Amino acid sequence: MPMIQTDAVVIGAGPVGLFQVFQLGLLGWQAHVVDVLPEAGGQCVALYPDKPIYDIPGVPVCTGRQLTEQLLAQAAPFLHGPSNLHLNQQVESLRIDDSDDAQPQSQARIHVHTSRGVHLLTKAVFIAAGAGAFVPRALPIPGLDAADAPVNLHHHLPPPEQIAPWAGQHLVIAGGGDEALQSVLDVLASPQAQRPARLSLLHRRDQFQADAALEQQVRSLIEQGQVHLVLGVPQGATQQGPDLTALSLLHADGTSTLCLDHLLVRLGLSPRLGPLTDWGLHLERKQVSVNPATFATNLPGVFAVGDINTYPGKKRLLLCGFHEATLAAHAAAHAIHPDAPQHLLYTTTSPLLHERLGLI
């Protein structure tokens, strides 16, 4: 894969990472964003897409998903379609090429590699990694969470424009929380040609830990026979070649085998700091220490914003993350081009900003 050279790399497409792209764009910087999740929005979309947020200035109320849609629309002039957004991949390494100390900071010398082989070379990195990379919780069965996991084991729903791999087959959804129950509804709401021929919901007991309205809808689908509720604790898996073909289940009164064509595990997401701990950053209780005037880390050209950072008085709030992204962009511009004048421009009146925003 060819190396991509860019002004900035933003690690994390959560709300703060998206606003970071916008602030950098206003300064004339091009940024590439990487997120391990299949869609942008970080916690707002992964943890509370439909819950209301009441403390965004000027926005009396919006849901996590609505906020993300607005942030994406705001950053759109600088995202150049999806080409600058690298989803479904984790940033695995960050290395500063210090072989030539005489190189000015305006020279791109930070190498960033992702788990899908994307290699970015940049002048500045903005870590907006929240509580870490969100990875799906796996079923605790040997082999099912390994890198060479079966090809018919899934942890995310495909986007609506893609044909679901389980069309016309037996899909088992594992889980009893909001994610699993919402997936049942989403799968049944997909166009007829994309739906499985049989849909089973596998949970360890006949009790869900989900929103009451969601549970009511799924219970009624179970009563109508559109969803088959299977109770049991998965103990083992049978594989044929690259495919998982069955799960063995343990019940109070014995064991059984559940044959399947596809397994969608929806047990929620858990954040992992993962590779970030190996990059030489100063960490304090799993957060990156920053200078609160610039949000610079101890690594030259590397900044940290949003929930991932810590400094005296830190509050893990969206508003604070947006403020940090704004100051970090300006601080990076100053650090990398110290001789260039730094004028504060208003989006209301500046023709230069209007041009960058694509308005003129």
Ligand SMILES: Cc1cc2nc3c(=O)[nH]c(=O)nc-3n(C[C@H](O)[C@H](O)[C@H](O)COP(=O)(O)OP(=O)(O)OC[C@H]3O[C@@H](n4cnc5c(N)ncnc54)[C@H](O)[C@@H]3O)c2cc1C
């Ligand atoms: C239930 C709930 C309700 C909340 N309500 C409010 C509220 O009302 N008001 C408010 O101000 N705040 C609220 N918050 C807090 C707010 O959501 C967070 O402050 C905000 O999401 C932080 O944004 P972020 O972009 O810093 O991090 P995140 O939203 O966590 O996004 C970080 C992203 O980085 C990705 N990532 C991390 N590491 C890597 C890596 N190595 N490679 C690739 N991707 C990576 C993650 O997958 C994630 O998508 C709430 C939080 C929760 C959980």
